[in-house]
Amino acid sequence: MRLLSYVATLASATLLIAAPVPACAALPSGVEDCLPGKACAHPLPVRVVIVSLFEIGEDSGDKPGEFQLWKERRHLDTRIPFPQSHHDLYYNPDTQILGMVTGMGNIKSATATMALGLDQRFDLSHAYWLVAGIAGIDPQNASIGSAAWARYLVDGDLAHEIDAREIPADWKSGYFPLHSKGPNDPSPPVGQGEIFEINPALRDWAYDLTKDLALPDDPSIRKERARFTDHPMAQRPPFVLKGDQLAAMTFWHGARMTDWANDWVKYWTQGKGEFVTSAMEETGTYQSIVYLDRIGRVDKQRFMVLRAGSNFTMPPPGDSAAHYLLTENEGYAGMNAALESLYLVGSKVVDELIDHWDRYEKTVPQ
Template sequence: MGMLRAIPVAARAVFIAGAASMAGACAPPADPPPDDSAGADINPVRVVVVAMWERGADEGDEPGEFQLWKARRGLSERFALPQGDHDLYCNRESQILGMVTGVGTAKSAATTMAVGLDPRFDLTRAYWLVAGVAGIDPEDASIGSAVWSAYLVDGDLGYELDAREIPPDWDTGFFAIGSTSPTDPHKREPRGEVFLVNEGLRDWAFELTKDLTLPDDPALAAARAAYVNHPNALRPPFVARGGHIAAMTFWHGALKNAWANDYVRYWSDGRTDFFTSAMEDTGTYRAIDYLHRAGRVDANRFMVLRAGSNYTMPPPGVSAADYLIRESEGYSGMIASLESLYLVGSAVIDELLGNWPHYAEHVPGATPD
């Protein structure tokens, strides 16, 4: 106590609070929560539906990414997952497992790894469907549209200079590690900056769903009508395919939108540009890649479906700051995008489950199938 007496009262409070925080960090681990489905046999798992977040409860209130899947797919049996962000839910009859990764690449990687290593599940033939909302580039699509992606680009791994200190001939201060400028063609072999997931499976899923009529309503039409300089943003929601960028920063604006397009083109060697943005998918696939190496999953069965809940840049006459604040109070395409995800994703799931003896052995889009 001698040391505490020598510390001023205000500092003493900080010291005690810090000590309490450290004590909490060193406390024994909590007992795991009870598991409603201990011993339930859903193996082998056929489909894993991967959501990233839920707004509130898992059912009965305004939905986030998981709620529609849980309710409509009968994911009623719970598997406790204290080592992940959210408990798991399954339908033993259909052998669908639903998970929520948590927001951001750190949580998505950790939770996916936790599920993949869980001895309760045989995931060796499971198809993984990432189904989440996203920012969407008005140059390519409209809110409510659903996009299948094969190129997943990480928007965090890189060099960065403050934009006020970049050379006058640079468009951005963010560029690839190991390069000398944003346009340096001599980029290193990727080490997590980009992942190319199974393009054949992506194309199969796109062909299966491209003619679906997606949800639309007057409010959605009014929101997209402001994008007078972007023909694709004016279209009713549709199914597309294009590149995805994942970053822990929720960015917005025309300049960042241009950067995202350039960066996706850079890492895809010009094969695609940026369509959708979110915060998890490179983390999720990084874990899938490691699990594939360990023989726990088949990375060739991994799909990414994102639907636009909001545009990544404002319409003419609105500043980026004003539009971001407005959208953060409620995304104009949220409900439509959730419904699009369920409609499009379900078409793929129904095809897989309806012909499981074939798809268990043969991944769609492979050559030969």
């Protein structure tokens, strides 16, 4: 009752509203302590934070990006101004689910996550975080539309690089980790944020809960995956799997780059991880979670990453990397299937947490 009264009070005070707040809107006396960046005596409780990375156009009613299905289907109708970041927040006071859109790339995802974590309007101390985003997917591991739960988050940007036309003959690549002795150095140096391991027990719990789900399939992605005649996993209908995430700000593509991604993840995880999905944000998002955990604002053990393949990371036999990349940029073959898979798989986990909050509020599943 206190929550509903609180939401009603704030809504009437125009702090939490369903329409945009004018830049010069004045707040009634008594609610100044709940402005962004200010102290708040009675913060909103949050059970689950849905972390989307981008939205294409409007937040509802048009072609969906990563956020729209969550907003519409989870009734995230209470808009909360979030001027210190990329996109306003949306909240459901009944389920206590909070939706955010960080913006694309490690910089925006890290700053958005930090901004939310430090915002005193929210009690995030028991919140679970679900990153649900599209990704490139390795055809050696899965098909487009498939959804992968990650354990390792590996950064692909912190590195040295020289042009490939200038590399020594015995170098496999001109791209190698900072503080290493070159691309042939077998041992990872002391990390600078290149590798994170998120709670493996929670990842395994989420996977076990969702592994038997039937994911969306359609003729367009069946046609596309049939082209990958050299990769049996790519020809399978979409499925749920375990697979690690490589975050890099450059949208790379091709068989050679996919080989690099596999080597890079194996290198940093010392052979314990396997590259499956490529995106741009995870290490930035989780770095902020780690810092926020240190001051008790969040619990890093409650963080999950789910990525669904909207496109393959390399072309099928008979096509070139350049042609396939440019063709895919006109519209990812698996975009719609990936968005639906994210929602279907992620919702299974969200429903379990919300429906049994008495069990999971203080005890992380494993």
